[in-house]
Structure formats: structure tokens, C-alpha cells
Amino acid sequence: MAKQLENEMVKAGVAVLVVDPNTGNNETAAIYDRLRQSIPSNGSSIGLDCEGTDGHKGHLGPLMVQVASRTVAVVEVPVAAGEYSGQLRELLADKDIQKIVCQGKEDILSLRRCRPSMEVLGPVVDLQDMTRLPKNPTPGLAAILSEGDPERVAWSKQSFKKKGWWGLESSEDMLEEPGFVSYAAADAWGTLLAYEQLTGQAPSKPARLEIVGEVLGSCLFAMCVLKFCGVSST
Numbered sequence: 001m002a003k004q005l006e007n008e009m010v011k012a013g014v015a016v017l018v019v020d021p022n023t024g025n026n027e028t029a030a031i032y033d034r035l036r037q038s039i040p041s042n043g044s045s046i047g048l049d050c051e052g053t054d055g056h057k058g059h060l061g062p063l064m065v066q067v068a069s070r071t072v073a074v075v076e077v078p079v080a081a082g083e084y085s086g087q088l089r090e091l092l093a094d095k096d097i098q099k100i101v102c103q104g105k106e107d108i109l110s111l112r113r114c115r116p117s118m119e120v121l122g123p124v125v126d127l128q129d130m131t132r133l134p135k136n137p138t139p140g141l142a143a144i145l146s147e148g149d150p151e152r153v154a155w156s157k158q159s160f161k162k163k164g165w166w167g168l169e170s171s172e173d174m175l176e177e178p179g180f181v182s183y184a185a186a187d188a189w190g191t192l193l194a195y196e197q198l199t200g201q202a203p204s205k206p207a208r209l210e211i212v213g214e215v216l217g218s219c220l221f222a223m224c225v226l227k228f229c230g231v232s233s234t
């Protein structure tokens, strides 16, 4: 049976925590502490996703930012356009934490338009560069989760288009829209999950290129040795 992303996140018992303009400073700090504590120190990675980054909506940064470990997902909206918490800013700039994104280029550019600008530092891995699926049309998160599923089960996720969610024009609208917060949280959680599935199963592209490079290097070295020793037929 197909796996539905939001349902799988619920089944996994993931805590979805919201940081909005009503969240006090201490509470925000506690939420990010909880997220950080849930990130395993060996191979520390988080999933990162943003909503509302396109066109005029994302003019001053995303309308929503989601960060997730395997057990905690934090969904934050800014107090004013582009004004996110210091804790989120620090997390994104933490070079010791690898960020996993899915078609994340626009998200990262949008985060830079925040005030002050938010930098995503440390290793950034885009699932787009890991998938072996055809590039055209661009594979979405559900397709990549299906690709990496250890039991070869197909994944699905809520359709943004069918729900008409492109019509959500503000952070407030996104928070109030039924199902939207868990959809957004699941995007970040699923991005991390897909990375772990793919790294557990299939070698990523850079690793393969490295092997090709090593083999080519060895061949060239052998050819030079042969030539030097006068074994070559030329």
C-alpha cells in the first residue's frame, strides 16, 4: 500500500512545533533546544524547506520556514516580513549541521532576502543532485521518497495545486489553513527521510564521480609507467 507523507510523519510520532508572533522568547528557545537535542551528533543533518518564496510573496523572504530532525519538526513564521528568530538564524548558519533540501535553490535565495539576511551555511545537499530519476520533469519529493523506499513502496503527498494553496498570500493565511502546517512540516521531515533512505541504499553522484576519477587517474599512471619503461608499442 502506498505511503502518504503526512500520515507517515504522524505514525512516526514526530512532534510538530510552531513558532509564530505569539510565541515568547523563552518558548522559542525551548523549541529550538528540543529540535537541536533531537539531532544525532553522528552525521547531524536537518531537513529544510520554505513556503511562500515566489514572486511578490517572497520579496522579503519566505512566508514560512520549516526545519526538521527525524523526531521534531519546527514550523516558523516571521514576526514581521522577513524577521525570523535568532534561534532559526543560528541553526541555519551552524556549519556543523548539514542541511538537506529538495529543489532548494529558490528557498536559499529567498532566505537571503530576509532582514537581516539569513545565510544557510555548512554542507547543503539537494535531493535533486542525489536522485537517479530522469531530470525531466523534475522529480518531486514523493517520487524521490518512492525511489529510496527500502520496501519499494510508492509514496504520495498532498497536492498543493489541488488544494489551491498557491492562493495563500500571507503567513497568517498559511497558519490558519487546515492541514497546511502539517503539510509544510512533512515537507522538511520527508526531505531528511529521503536523504537517509538514499544514502543508506544508493551511492550519491559525487561519490561515483570520485571513483571514476580514481580509475582514470590509475590508468594514466599505468600508461606513463609503461611508456617510461619502454613497454609501450608506440
Ligand SMILES: [Mn+2]
Residues within 6 Å of the ligand: 049, 050, 051, 184, 187
Ligand atoms: Mn514545501
